[in-house]
Amino acid sequence: MKSLILIGFMGTGKTTLGKELAKRLQLPLVDLDTVIVQEQQMEIGEIFVRFGEETFRQMEHEVLCRYAAQPNLIISPGGGAVLRAENRAVMREHCFVISLLAQPQIILERVNQERTVRPVLEQREPGQSKLERIEQVLEQRMLCYREADLLLDTSHCPVEQLANQVVTWLKEQTGEAL
Ligand code: S3P
Numbered sequence: 001m002k003s004l005i006l007i008g009f010m011g012t013g014k015t016t017l018g019k020e021l022a023k024r025l026q027l028p029l030v031d032l033d034t035v036i037v038q039e040q041q042m043e044i045g046e047i048f049v050r051f052g053e054e055t056f057r058q059m060e061h062e063v064l065c066r067y068a069a070q071p072n073l074i075i076s077p078g079g080g081a082v083l084r085a086e087n088r089a090v091m092r093e094h095c096f097v098i099s100l101l102a103q104p105q106i107i108l109e110r111v112n113q114e115r116t117v118r119p120v121l122e123q124r125e126p127g128q129s130k131l132e133r134i135e136q137v138l139e140q141r142m143l144c145y146r147e148a149d150l151l152l153d154t155s156h157c158p159v160e161q162l163a164n165q166v167v168t169w170l171k172e173q174t175g176e177a178l
Contacts, residue, residue: 001071001072001174001176002071002094002095002096003067003068003070003071003072003073003074003075003094003095003096004021004027004073004074004075004095004096004098004166004170005068005075005076005077005091005095005096005097005098006018006021006074006075006076006077006098006099006100007077007079007081007082007091007097007098007099007100007144007145007148008079008099008100008101008102008145008154009079009100009101009102009107009134009137009138009141009145010078010079010107010111010118010120010121011102011106011107011108011110011111012079012100012101012102012107012154013100013102013110013154013159013162014076014077014079014100015031015076016159017100017154017159017162017163017166018031018074018075018076020159020160020162020163021074021163021166021167022074024163024167025074025167025170025178027072027073027074028072028073028074029073029074029075029076030067030073030074030075030076031076032060032063032064032067032075032076032077032078032081033076033077033078035063035067036056036059036060036063039059039063040059043117044056044078044116044117044119045116045117045118045119047059048119049119053119057080057083057084060077060078060080060081060087061081061084061086061087064077064081064087064090064091065090068090068091068093068094068095069090069094075095079120079141080120080141082141082144082145082147083141083144088144088147092147096149096150096170096173097147097148097149097150098148098149098150098152098166099145099146099147099148099150099151099152100152100154101145101151101152101153101154101155102153102154102155103155104131104134104135104138105131106155106156107134107138108130108131108134111130111134112130120133120137121133121134121137149173150166150169152165152166
């Protein structure tokens with residue numbers, strides 16, 4: 001089967017749903033940020049500070065190309081992996097693209113619960129709140145997040161239910177029992 005790739009802004013639940021789907025479908029989960037951190041021996045925030053965002057985007061592109069063409073994976077890329085048109089083309093060519101959406105307020109609550117440094121949310125103009133920054137970046141990226149085979153709003157939906165929706169949809173797509 002073609003791999004599944006879960007796109008979406010940070011805090012939309014890519015990792016949570018990815019883990020649930022990996023369990024349900026008995027497939028390995030590949031978190032692309034984790035691959036980058038392991039290979040660079042450096043946290044994402046540190047890569048941004050030391051090398052800049054462009055270098056990170058190039059690493060992200062290379063890791064995506066390496067995994068997207070492999071079958072039978074659940075792939076969770078970082079939220080900005082959709083920014084390059086080339087990346088979106090690679091995803092669409094090789095994978096089932098599932099896009100996770102969530103309301104900005106929900107995203108804020110979720111990211112505030114985690115300790116991970118989110119460089120894109122730190123890049124705020126003076127006086128800009130974190131919620132305003134989330135709304136701004138979401139708006140810039142929304143068309144990219146809509147380029148998908150299946151769109152799911154994760155704002156108020158339990159992960160088990162989301163996984164059910166994906167599995168049902170996947171059965172329709174593949175004609176397989178799964
Ligand atoms: C980013 C999202 C992060 C990480 C990096 C950049 C983005 O991944 O790749 O901080 O541009 O939205 P998550 O979406 O997993 O938080």
